[in-house]
Amino acid sequence: MAEFGALSSFLVAAVGLAVPLALAALGETVSERAGVINIGLEGSVIWGALGGALGALALGPYGGLAAGALAGGMAALVFAAFAVWLNTDQIITGTAVTIGSLGFTGAVFQSRFGATGLALELPTVPAWEVPLLAQIPVIGPAFFDQAVTAYLAYLLVPVLGWFLFRTRRGLSLRAVGESPEAANSAGVPVVRTRMLAVVFAGLTAGLAGAHLSLVHTGTFAENMSAGKGFIAIAVVVLGRWNPKGVVAAALFFGGAEALQFALQAVDADLPYPLFLALPYVLSLAALAGWFGRSRAPEGLGSAWPRG
Amino acid sequence: MSTRSHALTPALTAATALLATLAVAAALLALGGYPPGDAFAALFRGAFGTWDRFVSFTLVRATPLLLTGLAVALAFKARVWNIGAEGQLHAGALAAVAVAVALPGAPGLLVIPAALLAAAAAGALWASGPAAMKTGMGVGEVITTLLMNFVALFMAQFLVQGPLRESRGVFNQTDEIPPAAHLPDLIPGTRLHLGFLVGLLIAVALWLYLTRTPGGFRLRAVGASPRAAEVSGRFRAQPVVWLAFLASGAVAGLAGGVQVAGVTHRMYEGLSPGWGYTAIAVALLARLNPLAVVVTAIVFGALSAGGGAMQRDAGVPEVWVRGIEALVILAVLTVDRSWQALAGRGSRG
Numbered sequence A: 001m002a003e004f005g006a007l008s009s010f011l012v013a014a015v016g017l018a019v020p021l022a023l024a025a026l027g028e029t030v031s032e033r034a035g036v037i038n039i040g041l042e043g044s045v046i047w048g049a050l051g052g053a054l055g056a057l058a059l060g061p062y063g064g065l066a067a068g069a070l071a072g073g074m075a076a077l078v079f080a081a082f083a084v085w086l087n088t089d090q091i092i093t094g095t096a097v098t099i100g101s102l103g104f105t106g107a108v109f110q111s112r113f114g115a116t117g118l119a120l121e122l123p124t125v126p127a128w129e130v131p132l133l134a135q136i137p138v139i140g141p142a143f144f145d146q147a148v149t150a151y152l153a154y155l156l157v158p159v160l161g162w163f164l165f166r167t168r169r170g171l172s173l174r175a176v177g178e179s180p181e182a183a184n185s186a187g188v189p190v191v192r193t194r195m196l197a198v199v200f201a202g203l204t205a206g207l208a209g210a211h212l213s214l215v216h217t218g219t220f221a222e223n224m225s226a227g228k229g230f231i232a233i234a235v236v237v238l239g240r241w242n243p244k245g246v247v248a249a250a251l252f253f254g255g256a257e258a259l260q261f262a263l264q265a266v267d268a269d270l271p272y273p274l275f276l277a278l279p280y281v282l283s284l285a286a287l288a289g290w291f292g293r294s295r296a297p298e299g300l301g302s303a304w305p306r307g
Numbered sequence B: 001m002s003t004r005s006h007a008l009t010p011a012l013t014a015a016t017a018l019l020a021t022l023a024v025a026a027a028l029l030a031l032g033g034y035p036p037g038d039a040f041a042a043l044f045r046g047a048f049g050t051w052d053r054f055v056s057f058t059l060v061r062a063t064p065l066l067l068t069g070l071a072v073a074l075a076f077k078a079r080v081w082n083i084g085a086e087g088q089l090h091a092g093a094l095a096a097v098a099v100a101v102a103l104p105g106a107p108g109l110l111v112i113p114a115a116l117l118a119a120a121a122a123g124a125l126w127a128s129g130p131a132a133m134k135t136g137m138g139v140g141e142v143i144t145t146l147l148m149n150f151v152a153l154f155m156a157q158f159l160v161q162g163p164l165r166e167s168r169g170v171f172n173q174t175d176e177i178p179p180a181a182h183l184p185d186l187i188p189g190t191r192l193h194l195g196f197l198v199g200l201l202i203a204v205a206l207w208l209y210l211t212r213t214p215g216g217f218r219l220r221a222v223g224a225s226p227r228a229a230e231v232s233g234r235f236r237a238q239p240v241v242w243l244a245f246l247a248s249g250a251v252a253g254l255a256g257g258v259q260v261a262g263v264t265h266r267m268y269e270g271l272s273p274g275w276g277y278t279a280i281a282v283a284l285l286a287r288l289n290p291l292a293v294v295v296t297a298i299v300f301g302a303l304s305a306g307g308g309a310m311q312r313d314a315g316v317p318e319v320w321v322r323g324i325e326a327l328v329i330l331a332v333l334t335v336d337r338s339w340q341a342l343a344g345r346g347s348r349g
Helices: A001-035 A043-084 A090-113 A139-144 A146-167 A168-178 A181-186 A189-216 A230-240 A243-266 A270-285 B010-029 B035-050 B052-075 B085-102 B108-137 B141-161 B194-212 B214-224 B226-231 B237-264 B275-283 B291-312 B319-342
Strands: none
Touching: A001 A139, A001 A146, A001 A168, A001 A189, A001 A230, A001 A243, A001 B319, A043 A090, A043 A146, A043 A189, A043 A230, A043 B194, A043 B319, A090 B194, A090 B275, A090 B319, A146 A243, A146 A270, A146 B291, A168 A181, A168 A189, A181 A189, A181 B226, A189 A230, A230 A243, A230 A270, A230 B141, A243 A270, A270 B108, A270 B141, A270 B194, B010 B035, B010 B052, B010 B319, B035 B052, B035 B291, B052 B085, B052 B194, B052 B214, B052 B291, B085 B108, B085 B275, B108 B141, B108 B226, B108 B237, B194 B214, B194 B237, B214 B226, B214 B237, B226 B237, B237 B275, B275 B291, B275 B319, B291 B319
């Protein structure tokens, strides 16, 4: 099994890094299918990380996960109040929510824990080993010996696929994303649908943030979201607004990041930033149609009522 | 967003938004247990307290925001949602350093224009991909320009760790550019460099272009309604979109070139603390008016310069400044919407 050792530890790292991306991107898929692009997703991730940390100190690690999801949902609610309810520009509003979230999470963190630079130690969420499946060589430990957040991400894939493409509400939601006018004429409540979709994305992005503080690191640091929310938006593009594609794309981004650590260990001179750039380049290629048709929802980013 | 002009003057909108921001920020500071008056006073002293604080800190920090703010304002005016100023700035900084380092013996009169032109060209080049995808394939520029930011960051990381790494090989940064390539001081005895003047000149030139020339009229027409511009049959929208994209990228690239030639004198990872994103707030608060961008860039430069003093003198962590920036954007959006609601829902812009 020794020859599998390196591959196996690479896969463990790749899946671990992919989980927060998958969670945030699966939520954002729903939001974008409803026609709302939330650049403020990064804000939900960092609030999720801080909410997770504070929640875990008060209620233990699982309470922390719930608090993180809730904090991410609150940040998304702020975004939705402006971008959907007040009908302000989605991009500018999202930028504001991201900037403000990075600032105010830092402010809350410093007022609670000081700016001493002493690392905060948090209770972490343990991994759950799935009986039998975890015994599969190589992929078993990578996919089936993870924290509960990973299993939630796996579960979301079929659930969201079913919801978006097999239910009436999913159809209505996609209609809102393709043409808010047509959906409105058909009696679909556009504003309410979009608000709910955005808040859902905030909850999963918050959970992604809590994963960063309570599973991945066991601590909180300012700006620890490090662009994960932005990356999730790229993941949605590469995954072509489809839950199955999105989770595969998240694995690909996670793999590229894990490869960086693996390569650094082998040979420090390898140009690993180029590996990190690769998923973004491929996302652009996907948008340019290199891998067949890839189209954003028609009404993505559009105001409602139309401006 | 609306590009329609209101009876409410832009200055009044901006002032209302700033007042609202101050009120909300004061409430939040009080909630966080800090006396808001002390915090604002310290911030103000840090930004405007002495001539040197104002010139060497506020104006120096306003310079990259001025240029990226102009870049964003120009693009948004044509309804080109360029979120990629951050990446274009990095491309520009890299190009300027590469050119300056490659011309070690050249006189300043040659190397400075060469470096700045290279920066502008690199910024335009970085914007050309998303521009081609928008005009040729109808792919929205919000996502593509955002993705290009990350490609630029990693490219910069790769270059400063590898091909452009300093010759002594200690830090992940480039060699210092030759002294001839340093931008001269604008005001002797201060740290303010020529880049600020470059920004001012571009602001005036852009304003003249937008308000006084047929090209500027076409750009504003496309921004007001791309379809109407096409249907009018007078001109095609696509070349206008290309122009706006490339010019916006060039000005953002110039911001990077000016920063390395005027302040840091070398390129390293994390050159920009997110100027390309703050620029969106700068441009928006200025209502996309190039002359007003000068004022709003100084406002945000002051926030950045005063943040340190606020932390030192009033004990308010500097990160609050980022929160205040966000409040400014949300306040502008809200004031804008409220005005439109007051003006009547039927004519909603």
